[in-house]
Amino acid sequence: MDSIADMGGTRGWGPAPAPVPEEPPFAEPWEGRAFALTVLTMGRISGRNLDAFRYALSRLHPVDYLVDGYYGRWRSAAELMLTDSRILAPGAVDARARRLRGEDVVEPDAPDPARPDYRPSAPGSLREVDHGPAFAVGDPVRTRDLHPRGPTKLPGYLGRRPGKVMAVRPPHVLPDTHAVFEGENPQHVYTVAFDSTTLWGPDAEPFTLHADLFESYLETRP
Template sequence: MDSIADMGGTHAWGPAQVPTDEPPFAEPWEGRSFAITVLTMGRISGRNLDAFRHALGRLHPVDYLVDGYYGRWLNAAELMLTDSHILAPGAVDARARRNLGEDVTEPAFPEPDRPDYKPTAAGSLREVEQAPAFAVGGAVRTKDMHPEGPTKLPAYVRRRSGTVTAIRPAHVLPDTHAVFEGENAQHVYTVGFASTELWGPDAEPFTLHIDLFESYLEPQ
């Protein structure tokens, strides 16, 4: 699934604005949004960190861009609660309108449908029995992937050729873990891509390194 969250390598966004002396939370509501989202993940909604990232990717593009960083967190928390049937669709909007004095009937709360949550304190690194399919120095090409569900393969690096520069520890595959279709742990590789391979011959010359899952790659 290609989402608004996959903005890396795209054009026309302008330079990144980096505030100086930025506090952890610029306003009190941001801290509350952070706390609500952390509490929502896990035992309340039954969702994991990868499901949270998937929720961010499913937000409406306008909301994603306009509501800011912690606004996105709050929207994703609401979406996770809706996914788990803790909240009915539209319940938060209806409550807000009712608090403003509108005559609104709040939707009934559905029957909860929480996944079987397991604590993630052990981390996401795993051991896999099969040997790595690629070796350091090997030429690889990223696949042309457009799955219906989430993927951590950035759009701008698909169908591009690179070189494996390191083999990393095996890791839970976020693509399936986010939608509760298994951990599917696999090897992870650091792949170096020439800037000209990614952005054409006029790009400033440098090598971009990206960590990619084995299932994203094929031999060159």
């Protein structure tokens, strides 16, 4: 799906802020709590995985995604995962916050939990497949023009762009299906080189961009 989280390579956002020297891990105490809450929510509470967390981030409202900041997005994604697994009813967090502010609000009843019935087939994300890679180092390839309704890890700015395979990586769980519990579907991964001017036009700063892409994102280029 196309989402606000796919901001990489897009224009109009202005220059990136300069890094802060000796920046602490968390600027405010609540950020550390949001981090811990999300990590606990991902596995032990909601039964969701890392790819499901990233998919939750991509489904946040664009305004909230931009306004809430980094750990604000984590907090909202944790709430969405809890709602997906029916640990929380939709609107329960907002209702509780309003009640704590003194408003006369009825909190929705907690639903019956529906955690995903999923166990990984092996630790981590690397897997084995029973076939060799479809592409080799040096092969000219082109990315597919994918706009699925669900998650994808193909950046929008790379759609239908020509490139060249620079390396073949080990097979990896496919996030597109893993995020929605439709199977691990491991695939070979390739490091593909793209010329900056083919991505952003002749006026772009000249450089080579490398992206690690799943096999199903690529097709042979004549």
